[in-house]
Amino acid sequence: MVTPPTVPPRPTAADRDAAVELRARQVSKRFPARRGGDPLLVLDHVDLDLRHGEFISIIGASGCGKTTLLRVMAGLEPDFTGSVELGGRPVTSPGPDKGVVFQDHRLLPWLTVADNVGFGLLNRPAADRQRVVEKYLRLVGLQNFARAYPGQLSGGMAQRAAIVRALVNKPRVLFLDEPLGALDALTRMHMQRELERVWREERVTVLMVTHDVEEAIYLSDRVVVMGSRPGRVKKIIPIPVARPRSREHPDFLAIKKELLTTFSLEAREYFSYEI
Numbered sequence: 001m002v003t004p005p006t007v008p009p010r011p012t013a014a015d016r017d018a019a020v021e022l023r024a025r026q027v028s029k030r031f032p033a034r035r036g037g038d039p040l041l042v043l044d045h046v047d048l049d050l051r052h053g054e055f056i057s058i059i060g061a062s063g064c065g066k067t068t069l070l071r072v073m074a075g076l077e078p079d080f081t082g083s084v085e086l087g088g089r090p091v092t093s094p095g096p097d098k099g100v101v102f103q104d105h106r107l108l109p110w111l112t113v114a115d116n117v118g119f120g121l122l123n124r125p126a127a128d129r130q131r132v133v134e135k136y137l138r139l140v141g142l143q144n145f146a147r148a149y150p151g152q153l154s155g156g157m158a159q160r161a162a163i164v165r166a167l168v169n170k171p172r173v174l175f176l177d178e179p180l181g182a183l184d185a186l187t188r189m190h191m192q193r194e195l196e197r198v199w200r201e202e203r204v205t206v207l208m209v210t211h212d213v214e215e216a217i218y219l220s221d222r223v224v225v226m227g228s229r230p231g232r233v234k235k236i237i238p239i240p241v242a243r244p245r246s247r248e249h250p251d252f253l254a255i256k257k258e259l260l261t262t263f264s265l266e267a268r269e270y271f272s273y274e275i
Contacts, residue, residue, distance in 0.1 A: 021205045022050040022073060022173050027082035028230075029068055042068050044230035045082070050173065055199055055206040057216035058224045059259070065231025066209045067177055073207060074098050074175040086172060096120065099166030099204075103178040105158040107150040107165070113137070114146035117165045136164035139198060156187045160194065167202060174199075176208035180215065192218055196243070213259045217252060218245055225262050235262055 029043040042065040050056050058066040071077040073084050075094045084091040086098070094100070107116045118133040137143045140160040150158055159179060166174055179195070180188045196219055199206055210216050216223045220239050227234035237259060241251045 019051045020049045021052040021054070021087065022207070023083075023085045024048045024069070024073055025083045025085075027069065027072055027080055027084065029065070029072060029077065029080040041230040043072070043080070044232050046231065046233055048073075048224065048233060050205050050207060053203045053205055054221050055208070055219055056222050056224060057208045057210055057220040058226060059210060059213060059216050060226030060231070060234075061228050062211075064226040064228045066226050069226070069231065070175055070177055070207060070209050074100055074173075076100070096169040097172045099169065099171035099174045101159075101162050101166050101174070101176050101179045103181045105150070105155075105162040107158060107161060109150050112147050112149060113142060113153070113161050116150065117161060117168060119165065120169050132168055136168055139201065140164050140194065154187070155183050156191050156194075159183070159191060163195065163198065167198070167204065171204065173205045173207060176206060176210075178209055178211065181211065188212075188215070195219065200243075213256060214247060217241070217255050217259065218247065223259060225259065237262075 025047055027043055027046040027048075028041070030039040030041050033039045046069060048056075048069075058069065060066045068077060072080050073091065075084075075091045075098055078092060091098075107113075108119070111119065114133050114137065117136055118129050121129040121132060124132070133146070134143065137146055140163065142157060142160055142164075145153065145157065150161070153161065163174075163179065176195075180191050183191060192215055199219075208216075208219065217239055223237045223239060224233055225235040225237065226232065237255065239255060241249055241255070245252060247253075
């Protein structure tokens with residue numbers, strides 16, 4: 001008698017919820033009126049889930065609210081309607097469970113690289129702090145620059161330091177707001193590979209805002225396309241291309257074409273609205 005193969009049970013709604021690290025529900029955000037006008041609706045009932053260990057990128061036309069959404073989900077914009085939860089708890093403020101990296105590295109120029117990276121560990125014993133800082137500097141190849149100052153670093157090196165500074169406290173989510181936008185093209189491609197390597201080693205959940213469609217495809221598990229004012233999630237595109245990814249792979253190019261078409265249509269809608 002042949003034993004039929006065991007069919008694994010389908011995941012329940014509770015199982016899927018348990019895997020969700022960060023959740024936004026019906027998030028809306030208005031900016032105050034200027035010169036007696038009406039308040040500006042920037043985000044309109046946005047829903048978004050990030051699963052544990054997932055890398056999500058948000059793209060969209062300038063002014064569509066993608067950075068505002070990231071700031072809301074990171075606890076940097078408390079004045080909004082709707083809800084944001086991290087690990088099932090409301091997000092009401094920034095904290096060590098949420099690491100943030102901006103387009104400019106924002107390293108403190110009077111501190112060494114090691115002191116910048118360890119700045120958030122000041123309540124830890126000195127030996128423990130040194131061990132953690134050394135580990136993360138090695139992770140991004142900056143162990144020989146521990147005693148250097150930010151002004152002595154290249155742009156890519158400074159961003160690597162900023163990324164590990166956001167990681168030393170083991171945040172549940174790493175928020176990246178155009179972290180590579182100020183770099184030249186070759187350095188940016190190198191940093192994309194570095195960022196993917198760090199993400200794979202740390203397995204941290206990542207939410208990134210970028211204007212670079214190819215960067216979003218290269219790094220992300222899913223890409224969120226934001227619609228223009230007021231900002232809404234227009235489309236979420238999964239990236240099923242195997243890692244490490246080749247930018248010349250047919251599937252990569254097909255997704256790039258789909259995203260560019262969606263992005264271009266949205267940009268035309270935005271500029272038409274502006275005029």
